[in-house]
Amino acid sequence: NTGYTKTVLEGEEIVKAFITIYEVDSLTKNELGTIMRHEFGHALGIGHATDNQDLMAPTIDMTYPFISQCNIIVISDLYNEKLGATTC
Secondary structure, three states, X not given: OOEEEEEEEEOOEEEEEEXXXXXXXXXXXXXXXXXXXXXXXXXXXXXOOOOOOOOOOOOOOOOOOOOOHXXXXXXXXXXXXXXXXXXX
């Protein structure tokens, strides 16, 4: 486990997010950046992807360090109130 994000909700709205990254001192700059992007995705409300070759996969693969087009669509759908419309 590389990190954890806890969100605080008011109704269905995220009002706070707390991101914890484990063992920061043992991570490379690239690993830390990838983990931060993954956890920030959770802070925005994105769940885990079903595609293992996606930044938001349950187990972070450091060879996929950036959000996918699917993640962008999920964020757009989420913030345009199209809940459940897209999964990766």
